[in-house]
Amino acid sequence: MCFAKETKLLSGTHINLQENSEKVSTTVTTSVPMNCTFDIINPIVPSLSRIDVVIGECSLTINGPDSTSFNTIAVRDFVRDGNTNLTLKIQPRVGSCNLNISDPVTYTIEVSVEDFDGGRCNAASDPHYRSFDGRYYNWYQTGTIIVHQNLYRDFEVHGRAWNCWSVSCLCGVVIREGDDVASIDMCDGQFSYSPPKVKKLSHVTYNEGFKIYRDSSGRRFTVTTPSGSSVTAVVTRYWITAIITVPSDDFGNSNGSCGYFDGNSTNDFLLPSGETYMPTNVFQNYQPSNFTDSWSDSSFDSLFNRDLPSVPTMTPSTYCKCMSVGTDEVCSSATMVNNVYAVFRSGLIDITDNVASGESSRRRRSTGHHIQKRSAFEPTRTNVTNETLAWPSNGITEQNATDNCNSTLINSEIYAACKDLFENTDDLLNECVEDIQLTGSFDSVNDILERFQSQCETAVVNNYNTSSGNFTDDALVVQLESLNCPGQCSGYGNCTNGMCSCNDGFEGDDCSVNSMVSPELFSLNDEKTLRCDVRNDACENISAIGGPFTDNGNLKCQYAEDGDSTSISVSASFENFLEIKCQFGELVSTNYDKQKVNSKASMWLNVRVSTGEGDTRKSTGPGLTFIVYDPSLA
Template sequence: DVRGESVESHFFAGIRLKPALTVLSEDAGLHELLVGATVPVPCPEGSFSSTHSCTLPLQISTKSQGEVKNALGPDLSLSSCVLVLSQAPCRDGLCGSGRTHFSAITDFVKDDNRTTQISIKPIISRSLLWNGYSPEPVQVVVRDVPSAHCYAFTDPHMITFDGRYYENYQIGTFVLYKSSFWPLEVHVRQWECGSLEHAASCACGVVVRDGGDAVALDMCNGVMGETQPQLTVRSRDPNRNRIRIAESYQGRKVTMTLASGAFVRADVSDWGMSLTLRAPGSDLNHTEGLCGTFDGQPDNDFHSAGGAMLGDLQAFISEWRSDVKKKWQNSQRCRLSNSSPVFLRLPPGSSLFDLLPSHLDSSEGHSQCTCQKTACSRHANVRLSGVIPALDVTAKHAASLEQSGSSLFRASRKRVPASSRRRHRGRTRHSVPNSPRQLQRHSSSYFFPEDHELAAQAETPPAWPTPSGLTRQRAEAQCRRAVAESEPASSCRGLLGEQTLRRAVAMCVSDLQLKDDKSWLRATIPLLENECERRLEEEEAGGWEEHQQAVDVLRCPDLCGGNGQCSETGCVSPPCGYRPTLMKILFWVFLACSCGFLVMEDI
């Protein structure tokens, strides 16, 4: 007999998870996890029939660094928390395998690089070989990716995603933010507001699109100071709503949050609205519009629709403005290419204010789970936090899709010609024939004359003193008292920093010079509120204990006005059984998160 040399070979018997180590970015999408058994999966005891199922159910769990200790929550989501291994012929070292997918959770927190462990809970089985067995876990390192914010405040002062500051005094409809990564787009309308001496504009409406859904918050079809915003939900698929709507501070703040984690917040006033936009880290290098390019380089924020840098501010603004003169030219240029359409200027009547979303996302999206919860959803890979108390009103407004539009307040729908409000811009209004796309219009569309006027020409900057005699020194002093010494500024000073406060004061001074009206003194305070909340959210990893005063001010402005107590959900009113003094009768009026009072003197 001839015997060969014996060779020792190690054989692993059990279940392996692969890859053992993964490093991914917060915006990296789905990754595959392979779970394979190197020995046959057991069949029910005493059964070897093919009619019986030979399977091994596995419960998957995740544990992220700082999840409990720092209350950061999970950093990873899975496509499923249960995986069933079925018996199969042994091949390539595997006798049964299954796959699941994981992705990083977008959380908008500065939590650096966190490690998450994916493991399988001890198996419960009648088989002595498998019962109590738990495979070796694998590690996933998630690299933090920063988000970015864009601001359009008052007349409006623009701050791009990369922090570049400029003024936009033009009126009309503009592309504010468009993503090439997500089916996401934001259009804004601006009308003239508040100035008799100089060109000044304010946002009067905004439309947010996510896939086949759109939400419009609009007060442009009325008279400034008389009309209230109308909120309309439009969708190509009423059964799937990708946009969530929340109200804060009794409707003064309206926030529309998208599936990607992006949001648009409108701070509503009688003259219009100021806007705050958030782009998730996944949109890095994927944005265009008046909010800039979001690539960390403010110098290239002035860009064309094709990505070319523009040196002139007005050329940049006009590039993203609805322009009747370019309507025919753009339609011809877009027809020249059979590839994906190139986004150019908006022809009047073709914005999201006028048409239903043209994009219908046929995909159902990836349902993800965090395994700490029983239900999985398409939103599990985005973790939203907030300091300002918010009431989710999505269902309320989605009940009347597209046709009528549900109102945040009692809305005035009367409209006067733009020329009657326009005293200092010599423009000619152009009439436009009916568009062939008229059939796609939604029922709440209307004629917006500002889209058909020529762009404003550069004019001489306003000078000091103003017509009322207000000097620069007095304006700066008034703005410092109203803005820099306001409750949000005082409570959030350590978070905001002096540069943010100086910028808010400078915006206030500019508003006073342009409009010569003291009612604009506090118009930039919502900017401080939103910035304070953003920085609190980013610093969540370190806890909020040292910023408790800022948290209280955002949750309960003016400390509930002395009427009630501050809680995590806002102001809590005193009990209805409260007895006032003999000299007064006090009626408590419950208004959402806060309360007011009416005092009547005894006769």
């Protein structure tokens, strides 16, 4: 094969790629003196209507006799779209060669791409696990566990569980890819009154593609990484449901409590030793403590407490699409990812910059870096069981629970859209009934809609039609995009074009809040009585914890000085459904000046919150005490 009559080429004329393998380097060689630039053109694969490989750079310069090389890697698309074959074109750039090439010829390299699946694992509430390969079991322990880790690439997810009633519930997750680390954690506070804290744990700047989002309800948080991996945490007062989505790189390269991930659920209980735990009875199959114990050993290096590097140790590789010649090519680490699950993540709010700056918890007078305070709580591993659970639970019978779970699911819009993709939903219904038994209330019943939505999305992705090059049911994909509402409107509204229309008496972007009920105020900055040092603490922005809150534009904090019956309102910003930030900046600075003039060491305030128009719907109870003081005047 020749570039010109005198020019011989190409060593490595066929490239074999796999969606779960590393980049492949191809060498281009010339045997005669030349100085030419060659463009690489990457075609759209007709069956996919997109490219299926990306390239390290779009042009090559050859100073011969010499050789040069370029890298290719398969696009990670998370879908079963079949193997593909394509042809890369290599052609000399007009006017760039010192040879007389009057009729440039385009040369080709054939590329084959072997398809591999992405995967999704769920760890729900107390925690009910569904592995990447679909195996269902329960983990009844407190402590920290390795949820998932890739054996060869630098990606891992750790989780931890606290005591909830007579069992354990997932209360926090940490996600790490390379140097980038973030946590979504409510394990630090009091059970049922601990808002989710989203924290940056790494000490270096986040890489491109590492993003943190929340939905408009403040109950759902998603972390995405440059590899296309994502972790979504759906938060309630009592627990977190974690949804871990990974690219094909992890197929056959995984371990942890989400299983081995190779398409075979029988070997999911892989131990750190490399052996597979094989349950010998039904109880061990659904509560495999030998398996979960092996991934929650106290000796492993927990991400919740790990010392992390203070300087970057790695940078994601960048790749280019190279689809045409003469255009400005934007190359990044994101080009190798085409995550089809992204169509189900519309309407999210990017909070990466706020989290990365430590805005929600940095001190008023900082020491130069804004990394948020780590959680000091590390639960000791404890085995718990659900043997003490019995019916009726707080007056609710098993039949009441079953009927409520069943009607919530089958009367939902998401069930009507997806029911034909499932033979049965027995596992989901069993989880729902068990959670009602655990809590003694119907508060958790709408969680079944979030879990069903996740399984529906996975089923849709797995029903990709390789012959047509599209989803088996395009109309269903469009419908699911339309039904992608926060919390599926909590069962108290209708979902249209990704937005909830709430029933009378309910409000919020997810319709989860009873508009006739006043919010609760539980603590200020996690304290019943908050003392704030105006010289050293961030007294201007105070967390009011309670709720439930919605981002309705009417959030206020009210305060009255000790002995004064007149309340003053200040604005409040929405953080999540359990937390708002009271903007006390002017109050603190004004009264700080007063204190200096009057030599008064402290100011005592009674604080309440309101969530209705015109400062209506005030928090219940007498309010909480906020003491602003100056230690220099004490």
